[in-house]
Amino acid sequence: MKLARFSIDGTTTIGVVQNNRVIELAHLLPGAPATIREVLAAGPELFQRIKAALSTQITGHALEDVRLEAPIPDAQKYMAIGMNYHDHAEEAARAGIAVPKNQLWFNKQVSCITGPFDPIYKPRVSDKMDYEAELGVVIGKQCRYVSEADARSVVAGYFVSNDVTARDWQFQSPTFTLGKSFDSHGPIGPWITTDDEVADPHDLQMRLWVNGELRQEQNTGKMIYNIWQQIHHLSQVMTLMPGDLIATGTCANVGIALGKFLLPGDVVRVEIDQLGHIENKVEAETAQDYVR
Template sequence: MKLARYTHGGVTTIGAITGERVVPLSALDQAAPSTIREVLAAGPDLIARLTRALVGTSVGVPLADVRLEAPIPDAQKYLAIGMNYHDHAEEAARAGIKVPENQLWFNKQVTCITGPYDPIYKPRVSEKMDYEAELGVVIGRRCRYVSIEEAASVVGGYFVANDVTARDWQFKSPTFTLGKSFDSHGPMGPWITTADEVMDPHALDMKLWVNGEQRQSASTGGMIYNIWQQIHELSQVMTLEPGDLIATGTCANVGIALGKFLQPGDVVRVEIQGLGHIENTVADEPV
């Protein structure tokens, strides 16, 4: 099931995507939760029931008539791993950046979250705004000390992400958090594709374009640490909650490696096989 949060007629609600329509969950089940985070927390039985109700339904509104919003705007955590693709680690090494010997984690503060087609703002205080195409994971079940073998069972779904980064701020601090957390630098969506629809999250084509020029292209199989290893590692430290977001790393040809940073007017599109795409225009930060 593809779970979307959207605005239509001035009202924001959640629904399920079917073809080119979105159906409000309340039309499928009057007792359905009001947030995607709560739907995922309710577990596979609810998702299966909603999926059955969606089959053959004729209600809903055209996707073209709605505004898609960030599916989970109120996540408690947004965690991201650095240099987690072999080709990206290699380009970093060529630039003289030390490749970490272990999983390298940082926070994207949740105030960075924005919608799949919303503008992303170039900060007044940064001259090195960069893009990073990433597969996003959303946790579906509260968990701690998850084994690698059990990790798939706590995943609620997947989404398309762009880990927008202010490189000058990233490298001015011993941690990456400041450079990764500017407002609007966490576009996500276009919806949450539930885990039951993704046969193998490590076999998806991931691509990024800037102004129609393809910059990044890789399979999610290029990760150094796979999703299950990532969840295992994080859960040794903290309790993961339904709705927590994980960005699983980017591939080669980020802007800093090409000497091409984002500027106002640029249009950045990220697409992942089976999950849809997000597309964001860079704009000057509002005064």
């Protein structure tokens, strides 16, 4: 099942994607939760009701007629792991960057989250804006002290992520958080693909293009620490909640390694087999972009 958040005719709602159409959840199940976080928290019983309703539901909106939004814009946490692919760790080592001996975690502040096809802004204060294709994981159950063996049972599903990074700000602080958290630097989507649709999340091909040039390509089986090890590790520290997001690391050929940083006008596309793709145009930040 693919859970999407989308806008049409000035209204934003959630729904289920099926056969290139998105069906509003409220039409499938009157009284259903209004957010994907709430759907995930409701658990398998609601999933089964949605699937049963889909078997008789044929209406909906064509995907081309809606605007897909960030599926979970209000996550409590967005955690990301650094240097978690063998080839990326090797390119970092060649650049003189020490490879961590343990899992290296940082926050992406949730205010960075943006939609799968929204612009990403080059900050006025950074000249080293970079891309990182990543497999995203969304938690489906409140949990703590999860064993590796049980970790998959707390996963609701997966999404495509670009861990956009301002490298000059990243290296100002050992936590990485500032360089990873600029507004708009967390595009996710295009929807949440539930775990039951993905036979093996450690056997998905991941690719990233900039302006049609293939920059990154790797199989998710090349992680140093797999998803279950990541969840086990994080859950020793904090309670994970439904809707929490995890970015599981990027592979080689990031912009800093190639000497190719993102500039206004660039278009970045990230694609993961079975999960879909996101595509974001880089725009120059102006004084008006973030007036709230």
